[in-house]
Amino acid sequence: MASLVQRLYRVFVPPHQPPKVTNQPIKFGILGAANIAPAALIIPAKSHAEVIVYAVAARDQVKAEKFAKQHGIGKVYGGSNGYQQLLDDPEVDAIYNPLPNGLHFEWTMKALLAGKHVLCEKPMADTAEEVKQMFDLAEKKGLVLLEAFHYRFHPSIQRAKAILDSGELGKIKSIDLKFALAAGFMKDSDIRFNFALGGGAMMDLGCYSLNCIRYLSSSDPVSVVSATPLSLKSANITETKIDRGMSATLALPNDVLASMDVDLAMPWEFFPPKLYKMWVEVKCEGGNVGVQNFVLPTFWHSIQVSNKASGGTTTQRVEKVYKFADDQSKVLDLGEDWWLTYRYQLEAFVDKLKGRTPQTWVTREDSIANMQWIENIYEKAGIGSRPRSSYVLPAE
Numbered sequence: 001m002a003s004l005v006q007r008l009y010r011v012f013v014p015p016h017q018p019p020k021v022t023n024q025p026i027k028f029g030i031l032g033a034a035n036i037a038p039a040a041l042i043i044p045a046k047s048h049a050e051v052i053v054y055a056v057a058a059r060d061q062v063k064a065e066k067f068a069k070q071h072g073i074g075k076v077y078g079g080s081n082g083y084q085q086l087l088d089d090p091e092v093d094a095i096y097n098p099l100p101n102g103l104h105f106e107w108t109m110k111a112l113l114a115g116k117h118v119l120c121e122k123p124m125a126d127t128a129e130e131v132k133q134m135f136d137l138a139e140k141k142g143l144v145l146l147e148a149f150h151y152r153f154h155p156s157i158q159r160a161k162a163i164l165d166s167g168e169l170g171k172i173k174s175i176d177l178k179f180a181l182a183a184g185f186m187k188d189s190d191i192r193f194n195f196a197l198g199g200g201a202m203m204d205l206g207c208y209s210l211n212c213i214r215y216l217s218s219s220d221p222v223s224v225v226s227a228t229p230l231s232l233k234s235a236n237i238t239e240t241k242i243d244r245g246m247s248a249t250l251a252l253p254n255d256v257l258a259s260m261d262v263d264l265a266m267p268w269e270f271f272p273p274k275l276y277k278m279w280v281e282v283k284c285e286g287g288n289v290g291v292q293n294f295v296l297p298t299f300w301h302s303i304q305v306s307n308k309a310s311g312g313t314t315t316q317r318v319e320k321v322y323k324f325a326d327d328q329s330k331v332l333d334l335g336e337d338w339w340l341t342y343r344y345q346l347e348a349f350v351d352k353l354k355g356r357t358p359q360t361w362v363t364r365e366d367s368i369a370n371m372q373w374i375e376n377i378y379e380k381a382g383i384g385s386r387p388r389s390s391y392v393l394p395a396e
């Protein structure tokens, strides 16, 4: 309990590591005064000695200034041209793009055209074709582009995968994943319920779920067996192509079946009270691995392993891995138990920019495939992909 409290305190009040000029710090600009920006970049940056959150842009000048003041950001761009002004600032090295999904393509492309590296929120765009174009441009410009699947950088999910890969439990037979938030977390006006902005539960919670299934199984699906959207039942939302939730079954290679259930407005459960569900379980020939809280492991998580040992006995164990020194490999000493997934992600992003080898990475192929299977699931569900961006690259 004491370590939990200590960890939580450190998450929000990390020891400050002011960057020195000799570090040649990476100066970040944030597109939009987004809700997720403090957790995903501003707090993690405080403990990274090579990162400065230098500027923020918001469509509204007053909002931009308020956000900058609240988070100690020195440079502010506001108004209708604020995003572009931020991209044109020669001091900015890297852009964090936490805009609504439907704007990721346009503003990431513009950032790359302006010569900036980009950390782009998930899901990276509305279509796989867009994601491909984003990586093509990044490669052409020699810039770093990363889809912010932050949970992949944390040692806990990597440990779960290492157990599966070790062969301890034999071949994977099935995967079941649930990711849901109780009704009321999201307002009707939330970007997640807006089709034009790339909304939908499959885009939001589903992109992680699919990514996690693909990651743990080290495979892409062979087909979407079924996909059933949960419709919105709100008098205030008229979007017919927005899935409040999605239940999908995927066929993976070697007759493995994976099921995923996501819901942005899960009906309340009181006994015991549940505000959210975030559970993935992999059943293997010789046992199971389940990971509780796989997207937010820093706060709390458990890796539950049950091993059907020979002789009919089953052994159970629980592992918790908050930093790499705690994992079974003992090879790497990286992180602190209070590092958020986003802090691990920032470490990797900066390493990549600086020409060092990041501990792990989410590749171009991975991001394109993830987006393609999101589209395939929407197709099977009968509601189709989110609209392609209307942004057209200026002629060279």
Ligand SMILES: NC(=O)C1=CN([C@@H]2O[C@H](COP(=O)(O)OP(=O)(O)OC[C@H]3O[C@@H](n4cnc5c(N)ncnc54)[C@H](OP(=O)(O)O)[C@@H]3O)[C@@H](O)[C@H]2O)C=CC1
Residues within 6 Å of the ligand: 031, 032, 033, 034, 035, 036, 037, 040, 057, 058, 059, 060, 063, 098, 099, 100, 101, 103, 121, 122, 123, 148, 150, 191, 197, 204
């Ligand atoms: N990695 C993670 O754990 C998480 C990732 N996300 C991802 O981050 C992104 C942003 O999510 P979140 O922070 O919740 O979003 P917000 O609702 O805070 O919106 C983000 C920003 O979008 C800007 N924006 C630009 N155009 C529009 C528009 N037409 N309508 C509404 N907003 C607009 C706003 O910028 P301005 O300030 O200029 O008005 C706003 O600040 C999404 O892609 C989401 O999937 C979200 C939560 C967690």
Ligand SMILES: O=C1OC[C@@H](O)[C@H](O)[C@H]1O
Residues within 6 Å of the ligand: 204, 205, 295
């Ligand atoms: O981590 C997350 O949890 C809540 C979601 O709605 C959000 O977009 C996602 O990134």
